Amino acid sequence: MSDLQRRTLLRAAALTAMGLGAAVAAPGTASASASADTGDGRVNGRVPRGAISIQLYSLRDMLTADLEVTLAALAQIGYRKVEMAGTYGRTAVQFRAILDRHDLHATSTHVGVNANWQASLDDALTLGNRFIVHPWANYATADEWRRFADELESAGAAARAAGLRFGYHNHAHEFARLPTGERPYDIITATDPKLVHLEVDLYWAVTGSADPVALFEQHGRRIKQFHVKDRAADGSFADVGKGTIDFRRIFANADETGVLEYIVERDSQPHPVDTARIGYEYLRKVRFGR
Template sequence: MHEINRRTLLGGAAALGLGLAALPGTAHAAGGGRGRVPRGAISIQLYTLRNVLSQDLEGTLRALAEIGYRKVELAGTHGRTAAEFRRILDRYGLRATSGHVSLAEDMNPVFEDCRTLGQRFAVVAWAQFSTADEWKKLADDLNEAGRLACRYGLRFGYHNHAHEFQALPTGEVPWDILTSRTDHRYVHLELDLYWAVTGGRDPVELIHANRHRILQYHVKDRAADGSFADLGTGTIDFPRIFSHSREAGVLEYIVEHDEPTAPLHTAKVGYDYLRAVRFPK
């Protein structure tokens, strides 16, 4: 599988006076709610650990398993074939339940690799266009790929960044084009919470508008200056968002940090946070 070319969009910080961020000291209070993230729903996007994986693939995967992870989301297979990478994951009791993929003219080899890896989800990680017609074409391509994915027993999705929420010169919004034009039976949403907030949107409002279609969260925190933060150390009110997870339809809570200084520490902080967080049902 091809490595994914991920881009970082730190410009255009959102105005957070819309109730998207909690007041300092309250954003991540455990509270007395009964809701919790099931351990089996916790995963981590391996893009977070790309630098250490390139240095020591097996040692890093072993460390993730020791932290407590049982699921990972792929962003490439680090020079291994799908079968080779699957054997390594199996060795450490990890399962690649999801993976980021790129659209291709022939998606059959992509989905064959996904099935070899044991994935349940295949998600397009990135797209950017300047016209509404191009976004509409993308939506049609996602529908076509999603129908094919069903034949492989996969759920096919799209992962947002911030730019999908910015209006095009015509006034149309890419997110609205994608969510209205794609078929919810074949294309689900992997909602990146950091990028939604950075794009000026309230994740809870996005959930209300896309009930039972947001099957995966990228759980990524945001510092007060707009940069990435380890889970529980930033400003995003995850308990408020997670209290709507049943409405969203979420099956996976995927830890991610685009620019960690200590990737394995970030991974442990993220896992521990998701195990500890409590929220109203």
């Protein structure tokens, strides 16, 4: 028995013990039909396989319970890229080694701007990140948002000097009006686009009554990443393609903006491996066009 076969059987046994046996395929079968387009280049009317990722927050309880087995499940589904949100008690060096074992590349990470920002940048480089993204902010006044926007620019300048792209990830409240009539999102996007790109969370944008297509028209190539997250009719979270968000319309209008990553995510996690599989299969199969 080869080492690859032995590792696959061991993974299958571990996943079966966790009730995840369906996530395991024979070596090579998960990606056999997806081998034609492995880069970030545009493929007309399709999401390139190399642009598909998943936010590990979607599997956070499983990652806490068994990091190796969970990452093995993602790799067997077909993922090659992930976006991080913490290292689950490991150092950046240790986490990178685990990712490498499972042929996964952490191209992006969520890290809030902090007092030890250079250390965060160093860790991102160790992990092999291309993007580092501020995941959350909320302030009551426009002046506070403006001070925060200044912090974003400073953090973005340091990230750029380190060879990283720095972005901001939205929720719904950035699209609500402040007492001055301004929207936090407009204050954030008044920053230098060379220093702060946009990671548009499609669920939260829609929840905040923002039309993602209008965001593309306004911000164009500044949008480098999507969180592909679906919304049920009652406003709750849904697996990608099972809810109400018209991803075909969104993707068709975003294609020319050069979005580089389509990141599957679900904030609630009733069946995280199913969520990961459904999201991956949807992005591999969806077709869109103007």
